[in-house]
Amino acid sequence: MSPTHQLYQKFFICSFSFGGTKIRYWPTALNHLVRLKALDMSHNVVTFMREGAVSAFADTLQELRLVNASLSPFQAELSKLKALTLLDLSYNSIVDIPPGALTNMSFTLKKLTMSHAHLSYLPEALYELNVLEELDLSFNPMQSTNADIIGTSDNSLLRNSAATLRFVNLSSCGLNAIPRAVVNLDQLEVLDLSRNRIVVLNNHQFSSLPHLRTLLLNDNPLMSIPCPLVLNKMMEKSINSLLFGVTAVQTKLWRIDGGEKAHFLFHTLYSCILQLDLSSNQITRIPDVAFPGAPKLSAVDLSNNSLVYIFDYAFTDAHSVRTLRLSRCSLTRLPSSLSQADGLRTVFVDGNPIPCDCDLSWILTWQRQSGIIPNIVGRCADHPTMTISTYVSTRLQHDCGSVVG
Template sequence: MGVGESTRTIQCPSMHEISPCTCRVITKGKDSGLDIVCDHADQKHVRNALDVLKKNPYTIYWMKFRNCNLPRLPDYVFLGLDVRHLNIIRSNVSVIERSSLSALGSTLSTLDLSNNKIREVPSLALASLKGLTFLNLNYNQIQVLNEGAFTGLTVLERLSLYENKIQHIDDNAFKGIGRKLLRLNLGKNLLDDIPTDTFHPLTNLEVLDLHENRISHIPDGAFQGLHKLDMLKLEHNLITTIQENVFSDLTVLNSLNIEHNHIVNISARAFAGLESNLEWLELGHNRLDHIPSHALRPLHNLRQLDLDSNKISVVQEDAFRGYGDTIKYILLDKNHIKSIPPLAFMDLHSLEWLKLSHNEMTHLTEDAVQPILDTLTMIDVSNNPLECSCDLLWLRKWLSNPNNQDNMVSQDDHICVTKERKSHVISNLPFKEFNCPISLPTENRSPNRASVLTCPHVLVALGLLSTFVKENTW
């Protein structure tokens, strides 16, 4: 509580008067008001508490009804109250009468009606809320968004309709909502497609969430006019193909999530329009059998590429050529990759994380990873059938380096298997077990590079040979 004069004069009604509701005084800057919480109350007790509160002309910053039994919000139920934030959640609300919220039209800023039994958007009741900036209708039973469903909400910034039963959205559903809407969540509904004209009026939208629907196709022009969209979430749908130019209007898009779909084909111009700003691309848990380099090459500022849990078996030598200079994180775990060619990582000058766990690699040579070793802070090649050979000596050194211990994210040890089919933790395996062939110089001959080292991946200085003989360890 503050110490100003307004704080001393504001008082809560007695607990007895508003039971089972509770009250406390809170401060907002220089002003003070009430925080009212009603848990497990029925309609009679709620009405009684509201009648008591109407006798005191105090601002109510928060009014929360939780787990109550309020099947109907009657007309003018809040008449005489000044409420800024109203939450009526898990309270069996199914009917919201036309004038039930009208008394709050000039003061209410946020309205949370989640976890109720609302079957349609209460458009008439909402129309009077001219100052509403956030509307939460999550976890209800809404099936259709009709034309003008949110008319009147001219300053609304956030609208969430997550986990309803929405199957249809009228092309003019968001007409009249105003141009201040920044975030729209339609996740976990029953949408089969993206209505082509629906989102066009939302010219200032920054986040659009369509995940966990039944969308199988992205139509041309679906995102027309969304020139300020920063994040698009399409994960957990049924999309099979990303055709050309479907995102071409999203010129400032920074994050695109299309994981957990059924994607098998990505057009060469699928990401046209995203060249300058896309940094985060999630394509994991799809059905891609190769890295779609042809589509990725125009993305000059890509920072993360997530391709985990696909069907990729081959990494081409030019897989990251032309667009890898900015990439910091590559996720290729849970594929079917058998080997990495020497030049595959040549262009990845900024790479910090590389995940290759749960693949089918038996070898990973130093030649393949040499271009990224200077920048790499995390590498995970656990759960591969790696053979304990000279090709892995570089990995033993990397994993044993104390400077890399803080960056380990894998919960599993890195294991390799000897010719005797025995498994060993790579970081603990003695040098000799990697079977790097080394021949010592004879007494009467001067050693040359070829006779000292026949393993092309290990550089052993002549001065260390005596130490090796004594200790037989790296």
């Protein structure tokens, strides 16, 4: 019995995978799978889909994976699928999705993945989707952004999915601005804009994302931190009048890595932040009261910055911070302002040339007043085999007790 006939005898199959079989054509055997709900044709060399390729299961197929299938361009047959909830076209040469191509799945498609698909801009066909929950367009060459990114229209390509969309990944797309498509997404929780070319952020771009939990901006050439994080007492009144709309943004993870020139100027408007990642920028100082009014902020990462100066009251009001990372920041001394973060449990200062001497004597006062000090992760620059925590617990009192009195 031929493989085709065997497949015909099993027309009741609901899920089938041809993934990695290196076939070069759309199998005619699929014509008999009238109840098919999930199909994986990934990692093949199917450059096109013949007419009628999906006719047998156009009304039943819910999940279709065509990852690295050598498709080019977007295939017209895909437009005939009426029950699709998941479509993965990653690692193909799609370039664009024609208008009208997603109409038949406008009220069914919940997850669309087109990573590494050679898209040159955000497809206008996204407007046709009404119940989309996850969108991944990462690693596409969108350097030449379309009107949805830099235009003046208030309409967003994703506005019809604003009530359902929770995850958007536009990382590594060469974007030099935040796409207008992500504005006014009421339910968006995760936004990944990492590894792009975004230089400037405006506060209003996030003010319309009331449920945002995770914002990834690592590895962008950011010149400064956006206005909601600016601490400038001379301008505070005018800034607050401009930023009244962003106070509701409940961001839990704020990650800004890899900026060329990021100045650490922090003003709290995000009262629900849990984790703040500002690593690998060129931040040179931490100002007084750097983390005011952030009652849920538990982890701060400032590693891989060239910190020239940490102000005396930098950690005033940082009572909720439990973990602080200051690794590889060119620090030559442990800042005494750490004692203001009375909830601190672990401080990472590894990779800094901090000597273990009586400059650490302030820790004895801290310990005497609070009864507990955090674990200090790092090694003594003058005694590389000894950790700072070991020195503090075994030798600091003996060497420097008289300094404190």
